[in-house]
Amino acid sequence: xxxxxxxxxxxxxxxxxxxxxxxxxxxxxxxxxxxxxxxxxxxxxxxxxxxxxxxxxxxxxxxxxxxxxxxxxxxxxxxxxxxxxxxxxxxxxxxxxxxxxxxxxxxxxxxxxxxxxxxxxxxxxxxxxxxxxxxxxxxxxxxxxxxxxxxxxxxxxxxxxxxxxxxxxxxxxxxxxxxxxxxxxxxxxxxxxxxxxxxxxxxxxxxxxxxxxxxxxxxxxxxxxxxxxxxxxxxxxxxxxxxxxxxxxxxxxxxxxxxxxxxxxxxxxxxxxxxxxxxxxxxxxxxxxxxxxxxxxxxxxxxxxxxxxxxxxxxxxxxxxxxxxxxxxxxxxxxxxxxxxxxxxxxxxxxxxxxxxxxxxxxxxxxxxxxx
Amino acid sequence: xxxxxxxxxxxxxxxxxxxxxxxxxxxxxxxxxxxxxxxxxxxxxxxxxxxxxxxxxxxxxxxxxxxxxxxxxxxxxxxxxxxxxxxxxxxxxxxxxxxxxxxxxxxxxxxxxxxxxxxxxxxxxxxxxxxxxxxxxxxxxxxxxxxxxxxxxxxxxxxxxxxxxxxxxxxxxxxxxxxxxxxxxxxxxxxxxxxxxxxxxxxxxxxxxxxxxxxxxxxxxxxxxxxxxxxxxxxxxxxxxxxxxxxxxxxxxxxxxxxxxxxxxxxxxxxxxxxxxxxxxxxxxxxxxxxxxxxxxxxxxxxxxxxxxxxxxxxxxxxxxxxxxxxxxxxxxxxxxxxxxxxxxxxxxxxxxxxxxxxxxxxxxxxxxxxx
Numbered sequence: 187x188x189x190x191x192x193x194x195x196x197x198x199x200x201x202x203x204x205x206x207x208x209x210x211x212x213x214x215x216x217x218x219x220x221x222x223x224x225x226x227x228x229x230x231x232x233x234x235x236x237x238x239x240x241x242x243x244x245x246x247x248x249x250x251x252x253x254x255x256x257x258x259x260x261x262x263x264x265x266x267x268x269x270x271x272x273x274x275x276x277x278x279x280x281x282x283x284x285x286x287x288x289x290x291x292x293x294x295x296x297x298x299x300x301x302x303x304x305x306x307x308x309x310x311x312x313x314x315x316x317x318x319x320x321x322x323x324x325x326x327x328x329x330x331x332x333x334x335x336x337x338x339x340x341x342x343x344x345x346x347x348x349x350x351x352x353x354x355x356x357x358x359x360x361x362x363x364x365x366x367x368x369x370x371x372x373x374x375x376x377x378x379x380x381x382x383x384x385x386x387x388x389x390x391x392x393x394x395x396x397x398x399x400x401x402x403x404x405x406x407x408x409x410x411x412x413x414x415x416x417x418x419x420x421x422x423x424x425x426x427x428x429x430x431x432x433x434x435x436x437x438x439x440x441x442x443x444x445x446x447x448x449x450x451x452x453x454x455x456x457x458x459x460x461x462x463x464x465x466x467x468x469x470x471x472x473x474x475x476x477x478x479x480x481x482x483x484x485x486x487x488x489x490x491x492x493x494x495x496x497x498x499x500x501x502x503x504x505x506x507x508x509x510x511x512x513x514x515x516x517x518x519x520x521x522x523x524x525x526x527x528x529x530x531x532x533x534x535x536x537x538x539x540x541x542x543x544x545x546x547x548x549x550x551x552x553x554x555x556x557x558x
Numbered sequence: 559x560x561x562x563x564x565x566x567x568x569x570x571x572x573x574x575x576x577x578x579x580x581x582x583x584x585x586x587x588x589x590x591x592x593x594x595x596x597x598x599x600x601x602x603x604x605x606x607x608x609x610x611x612x613x614x615x616x617x618x619x620x621x622x623x624x625x626x627x628x629x630x631x632x633x634x635x636x637x638x639x640x641x642x643x644x645x646x647x648x649x650x651x652x653x654x655x656x657x658x659x660x661x662x663x664x665x666x667x668x669x670x671x672x673x674x675x676x677x678x679x680x681x682x683x684x685x686x687x688x689x690x691x692x693x694x695x696x697x698x699x700x701x702x703x704x705x706x707x708x709x710x711x712x713x714x715x716x717x718x719x720x721x722x723x724x725x726x727x728x729x730x731x732x733x734x735x736x737x738x739x740x741x742x743x744x745x746x747x748x749x750x751x752x753x754x755x756x757x758x759x760x761x762x763x764x765x766x767x768x769x770x771x772x773x774x775x776x777x778x779x780x781x782x783x784x785x786x787x788x789x790x791x792x793x794x795x796x797x798x799x800x801x802x803x804x805x806x807x808x809x810x811x812x813x814x815x816x817x818x819x820x821x822x823x824x825x826x827x828x829x830x831x832x833x834x835x836x837x838x839x840x841x842x843x844x845x846x847x848x849x850x851x852x853x854x855x856x857x858x859x860x861x862x863x864x865x866x867x868x869x870x871x872x873x874x875x876x877x878x879x880x881x882x883x884x885x886x887x888x889x890x891x892x893x894x895x896x897x898x899x900x901x902x903x904x905x906x907x908x909x910x911x912x913x914x915x916x917x918x919x920x921x922x923x924x925x926x927x928x929x930x
Contacts, residue, residue, distance in 0.1 A: 220829045224640055227820055234631040239820040241613035247813035249879055259606040268596055441619035441630075441898040442869055445821055448599055448611040457592045497814055497874055506869060506895040507621055513894075513919065521893045522885075523878040526813040547885065 217243065244449065250526045253538040258498070258526045262451050266340070268458040274370035277466070281339055281368075288345025295348065295536055299355035303347065308391075309383035312365040314347045316354040328556050329392040330361045331424070333381055333412070335403030335530060337433070337460060338368055338467035349402055349430075349533050356542050357549030362388060366408075373469035378477055381412055386421060394422035395557040400548065402494075402530045403501070406432025410480035410508070413488055423489050426555040428548045430494040431501040431530055432508055434481040436464040436473040440503030450500040450528040481508060485515035492520045492551040494544055496527020522547055589615065616821065622898045625910040630870070630898045634823050638712070640830040646742035649838070653711055653740075660717025667720065667908055671727035675719060680763075681755035684737040686719050688726040700928050701764040702733045703796070705753055705784070707775030707902060709805070709832060710740055710839035721774055721802075721905050728914050729921030734760060738780075745841030750849055753784055758793060766794035767929040772920065774866075774902045775873070778804025782852035782880070785860055795861050798927040800920045802866040803873040803902055804880055806853040808836040808845040812875030822872040822900040853880060857887035864892045864923040866916055868899020894919055 218226075223240060230238035246259045262268075266284065271277040296303055300319040307313060330353060334346030343365060350363035366380035389397070401409045406429035416423055438456040447455045468478055476483030481504070491512055495505035502523070512519035524532065524540050532544040590598075595612060602610035618631045634640075638656065643649040668675055672691040679685065702725060706718030715737060722735035738752035761769070773781045778801035788795055810828040819827045840850055848855030853876070863884055867877035874895070884891035896904065896912050904916040 220827075223820075224827075224830075227826070228634055228636060228640070231634045231820075231823065232636075233633055234628070236618060236631075237616040237821055237823065239614055239616060242611055242816070242819070244609040244611060244813075244816045246608060247816075247875070249812055249875065256606070259608075261605055262600055262603045264600060264604075268600070440621055441616075444614070444616045444619075445818070445870060447614070448595075448603075449609055449817055451603065451609065454599070455592075455596075458596075497878060498817060502869055502895075503619070503621065503897055507897055509894070510896070510915070514915075521895060522881070523874075523893060523895060525875055525879055525882070543882075543886075 247526045250524075251539040253535065254524075254526065254531070254540050257531050257534060257538065258451070258528070260451055262454055266459070267452065267454040270459065270462055277339065277370045281342065284340055285342050285345040288341060288348070289343060292344050292347055292351065296351050299351055299536055301351045301354045303344075303351070308362065309387035311380040311384050313384060314344070314350065314363040314365065316347060316350045316361045316363060318354045318358050318360075320358070321360060322358045324553065324558055325358050325360070327392065327558055328359060328396045328552075329388065330357075330359045330397065330552070331385060331388055331399045332361050332363045333366070333399065333401035333405035333408040334363060335401065335405040335433075335533070336368075337463035338374075338377060338404050339370075339459075339463045342368060349400075349405070352533065352536055352541065352545050353400065353549070355536065356545035357552065359549070359552070369463075369466045369469070374467050374471055374478060377408065377467075378411060378415065381408055382415055382419075382421075385412060385416065389422050393557065395425050397424045398426040398428065398489075398552045398556060399424045400428035400430070402430035402432075402533055404433050406430050406493075407434050407436075407480055410434055410483070410485075411477050414476055414480055414483040417487060423487075425557060426489050426552050427491045428494070428551070429491060429508065430532070430544075431496075431499055431505050432480075432493070433501065434504050434508045435479045436468065437479065440501070440507060442500060442503040446498055446500050446502060449498050451498075452529040452531060453500040456500070481511060485512050485517055488512060488515065488517045490518040490551070490555045492522070492548055494522050494524070494532065494548070496524045496529070496531060498526055498528045500529050520551060619898045622896075623911040625907065626896075626898065626903070626912050629903050629906060629910065630823070630900070632823055634826050638831070639824065639826040642831065642834055649711065649742045653714065656712055657714050657717040660713060660720070661715060664716050664719050664723065668723050671723055671908055673723045673726045675716075675723070680734065681759035683752040683756050685756060686716070686722065686735040686737065688719060688722045688733045688735060690726045690730050690732075692730070693732060694730045696925065696930055697730050697732070699764065699930055700731060700768045700924075701760065702729075702731045702769065702924070703757060703760055703771045704733050704735045705738070705771065705773035705777035705780040706735060707773065707777045707805075707905070709835035710746075710749060710776050711831075711835045714740060721772075721777070724905065724908055724913065724917050725772065725921070727908065728917035729924065731921070731924070741835075741838045741841070746839050746843055746850060749780065749839070750783060750787065753780055754787055754791075754793075757784060757788065761794050765929065767797050769796045770798040770800065770861075770924045770928060771796050772800035772802070774802035774804075774905055776805050778802050778865075779806050779808075779852055782806055782855070783849050786848055786852055786855040789859060795859075797929060798861050798924050799863045800866070800923070801863060801880065802904070802916075803868070803871050803877050804852075804865070805873065806876050806880045807851045808840065809851065812873070812879060814872060814875040818870055818872050818874060821870050823870075824901040824903060825872040828872070853883060857884050857889055860884060860887065860889045862890040862923070862927045864894070864920055866894050866896070866904065866920070868896045868901070868903065870898055870900045872901050892923060
């Protein structure tokens with residue numbers, strides 16, 4: 187019986203084999219018809235266990251804006267996603283090269299958005315302060331703090347100011363962007379020490395009830411870890427937070443690490459650079475320490491939070507798990523998920539309509555929760 | 559150059575072919591290593607276009623409750639997901655068989671949940687009225703209306719009362735569950751006519767400001783279509799709605815129809831029964847008519863809404879697209895997405911912790927928006 191069932195798949199197997207070199211270029215041309223897939227998939231998923239899915243070519247959806255569709259269609263980001271530098275020198279070379287390109291792009295973005303930027307230091311830490319052309323009256327006594335993303339390795343300096351510029355422009359806020367120290371020279375806890383040093387001084391510049399902390403990816407994880415540490419150290423909390431698709435768990439935990447593996451065209455797979463970046467940053471510390479993976483911390487008493495992700499995001503699970511954990515702790519927490527979006531793509535291009543939508547929603551959430 | 563690149567894939571292709579019969583049982587045993595996948599995937603996704611993903615075995619995540627994990631591990635639901643009856647008699651036979659099993663299960667569920675049920679008629683339409691053992695004082699003057707799911711074909715009669723029972727039990731509300739007419743005998747607009755006939759009379763039983771409409775899948779789509787029609791006909795609107803993973807578009811539209819195809823173990827693929835059910839229900843009407851696919855309607859003036867989906871849900875895109883469209887129309891709308899959940903699985907087993915969480919969240923949302 188078993189042999190007969192197995193033999194039944196052989197013609198399909200051989201066809202697949204002969205087709206595979208072409209499949210790599212265009213799966214759809216050789217895709218088996220529905221009846222074939224139905225039979226093989228029913229057989230492969232007929233018992234409790236892992237979900238077996240066939241190789242596929244997934245079209246660009248027509249349910250996103252044309253600008254976002256172009257982003258969804260974009261190739262994998264090489265070498266960003268699968269970088270695996272062999273030593274500190276190689277890491278630095280890669281980081282510097284990507285940061286130089288990022289910084290150059292940011293200058294043009296600020297000009298188009300009408301956002302100005304100055305460099306400064308707060309609590310001994312290098313920061314950028316981004317301001318829109320005009321701050322609306324409601325936001326004159328408000329101040330935001332941004333923690334940039336990049337897996338604790340990418341986006342030092344001006345390259346890390348993109349999200350702050352978007353919030354300054356679309357939200358009409360003054361934003362402090364923290365240029366925290368990173369590996370390979372400065373592993374954990376340098377980044378968190380810098381972020382907290384800035385927070386401790388920033389609350390003297392403005393009433394923390396008029397302030398929010400936000401950040402995406404690594405910046406989202408750090409936002410959550412900052413609240414955990416502020417609670418522990420008895421520091422004031424901000425009135426709201428916006429952890430965007432937060433790297434709230436540095437271990438490979440969460441279903442979309444697998445369901446969206448090879449689908450997300452930004453991060454692609456945990457086995458790309460993420461695994462290496464997590465190890466480089468943790469520097470031997472337990473990855474499940476709540477200061478590294480805040481999902482393992484206690485969210486009781488957290489400020490209202492708005493979380494953002496996309497349906498193709500490798501961190502969609504991290505986002506919804508964080509959202510659920512906040513809700514279970516009794517925290518007011520909202521979730522927005524964007525069609526077809528891979529990890530953090532709302533930060534990539536200021537002129538994609540969904541980008542403006544993300545930041546307008548976050549700004550509106552802040553407006554409802556921040557004092558004036 | 560092209561030939562060399564193609565030849566490089568041949569050994570992998572042949573290995574895959576020889577392995578495929580086994581792959582169908584257990585992909586992971588034969589899965590290519592990361593370096594191989596990295597190379598083939600980078601090559602296949604090196605130009606703008608569709609996303610090419612390899613066949614995979616996706617493990618059951620450890621980030622859901624043990625009870626939900628068992629549901630995630632469950633095999634595809636045959637024949638529910640891929641039923642393709644050839645004529646009205648075959649449809650009826652299938653529907654009756656599934657409905658009998660569903661009704662039998664519901665009786666046990668109500669007993670365990672302490673929910674009572676009576677049959678009645680409102681506006682000439684058969685309804686079930688479900689009540690918890692005790693209605694909390696805050697809910698004594700509140701009344702909910704539920705529209706069941708099932709692709710406009712499944713769950714006639716008592717089989718369609720499961721979600722109403724869950725809301726009665728976990729929310730402490732009295733719930734009217736509408737046993738609307740369905741194909742093959744009664745295609746569109748019978749279901750909507752019945753739902754509206756009940757709504758028109760129900761608002762005489764209770765102040766609509768103390769009422770909400772909710773439903774999942776087809777019931778979520780109908781909830782949205784009911785608001786569109788109530789607006790058009792000048793009927794009172796409820797104070798809140800809860801469209802759960804709504805079938806808000808009967809055409810195959812939305813990215814997760816493809817990204818979660820073969821991943822969702824409930825609906826599995828649009829090319830299963832959904833395509834046939836949509837055609838049977840529409841009966842020649844335009845599938846994009848907002849009364850069939852409410853996503854094409856005008857959401858301005860809608861009551862506050864809470865939407866629910868899961869990361870593996872084939873309708874995750876429909877849910878987030880509906881959420882975004884509500885927000886763009888200025889409607890207060892919340893979104894909750896559950897880890898690893900396929901389509902509507904929160905309705906399947908009352909004793910899965912995530913089920914209780916879903917309904918507790920919806921009940922709390924209703925409590926914030928309904929008058930007393």
